[in-house]
Amino acid sequence: MRTGVVLAVAGAVLGGAALTGGLLLSGDGGGPVAAAAPTQAATLRAGDLAPGDCFTALGKDNGYREVRRVDCSLRHDGEVFARVPLSVSDFPERELPPVDDLTSTAETGCADAFDEYAIDGQAVPLSVQVDYAYPDQLAWHRPAERAAVCLFTDSEGPRTGSLRQDPAHLNPEQRAYLTAENGVNKVLRMKPEDDEPAEGQKLWNDLLLSSVEGTSQRLAACQWPPAAAPAVTALRAQLDQAAGHLRASGTATGSKARKAEAAKGLSLVTSAPVTAVRRALGLTIGDGPHGDDPTDTPPDAPSDTPTGSSDT
Structure with missing residues (x-):
């Protein structure tokens, strides 16, 4: 899931x-x-x-x-x-x-x-x-x-219909949320391989930190419908927690400490509770590698042991 x-x-x-x-x-x-x-x-x-x-x-x-x-x-x-x-x-x-x-x-x-x-x-x-x-x-x-x-x-063979989506069919709140979410997604798609040299890993970690902070700020700047506001607040809280670990990774001394903090931050980003926000805004809720299981619940706070993340 x-x-x-x-x-x-x-x-x-x-x-x-x-x-x-x-x-x-x-x-x-x-x-x-x-x-x-x-x-x-x-x-x-x-x-x-x-x-x-x-x-x-x-x-x-x-x-x-x-x-x-x-x-x-x-x-x-x-x-x-x-x-x-x-x-x-x-x-x-x-x-x-x-x-x-x-x-x-x-x-x-x-x-x-x-x-x-x-x-x-x-x-x-x-x-x-x-x-x-x-x-x-x-x-x-x-x-x-x-x-x-x-x-x-x-992968299932020839298909019919275009996959292009017209943003004009979305309301302002839906467009604002998707724009904020996609800011993080673009960086996650660029995730380097595990064997990438340390400098490359650090550059990507800094880029992820910047995108997470920016997404949280964009979410905070919007006026959300009452039904979506609590879910957005919960999402921002987890993203801010992730940013703290990513920031700590950049200042940690020692490779092991840097990797541990980076893993905690990434795990919090990839487990961020987006389903409640999407449901409240009337957006698609996926079920599989692209999206969220509609039965999900907010994840438990991560332990000190990095839990890893789904491959993007």
């Missing part, structure tokens, strides 16, 4: 690949929106697609070599939700930049763009996952294709 602010990026899968001949998609596999372009007979490369386009794949040999744009109301293999520019000023090399640099930029950019396309991640089906594609050597020299393409795919 997951009972925290953290939500996985639509399946917690961020992966990508580049194949020969262009910007190509990889993958394994809603709210009301304006329809995408009509079905087109011509085949396209991924680099020809724009946010809001849905597509079917014409073969999946090590990725999607060719795709066909279709209306999102029809069965489709994927949906593009963002393009992340790969500027030559960031990658000045004449040849294709190292794959690690491309994938890092693509992964970060796609994670950041997620909330702009689907502001409430808990309303995204659990079977949906995020993937990305980046240019190969040939596409790198075509300016129009010098970008990473972010897309949704579904």
Whole structure:
């Protein structure tokens, strides 16, 4: 059971690949929106697609070599939700930049763009996952294709309907809450691997601290409906407690003490009691890796032993 602010990026899968001949998609596999372009007979490369386009794949040999744009109301293999520019000023090399640099930029950019396309991640089906594609050597020299393409795919196979969400359908309190929650989620999606060097772990810990403090402040600045105010107060209290541990981690002496404080802070963030807030505001309450079990209760205060956290 997951009972925290953290939500996985639509399946917690961020992966990508580049194949020969262009910007190509990889993958394994809603709210009301304006329809995408009509079905087109011509085949396209991924680099020809724009946010809001849905597509079917014409073969999946090590990725999607060719795709066909279709209306999102029809069965489709994927949906593009963002393009992340790969500027030559960031990658000045004449040849294709190292794959690690491309994938890092693509992964970060796609994670950041997620909330702009689907502001409430808990309303995204659990079977949906995020993937990305980046240019190969040939596409790198075509300016129009010098970008990473972010897309949704579904582990259960082709789907119908767009995943784009229109924030205009939310009331001001719902939008304010989701904006605050997503501030923490973006940082949690960037969590480094456990074997990341200490300096990288510290930088991320500082970033998490800043986002938790900012989220608590944004929640405090809003006028909440009476039905939601107590739940928001409880959420802020736990986030403030988490911030205390994250702050202590930054000043602790010794690796063991720093890691212990960081783990306590992260555990409090990922177990933050968001379900009551969401229920009071009329937002989706997930049940699984993306969201909260609707039967959850506020977690007990953490012990001195770090409890760890769910993988994002």
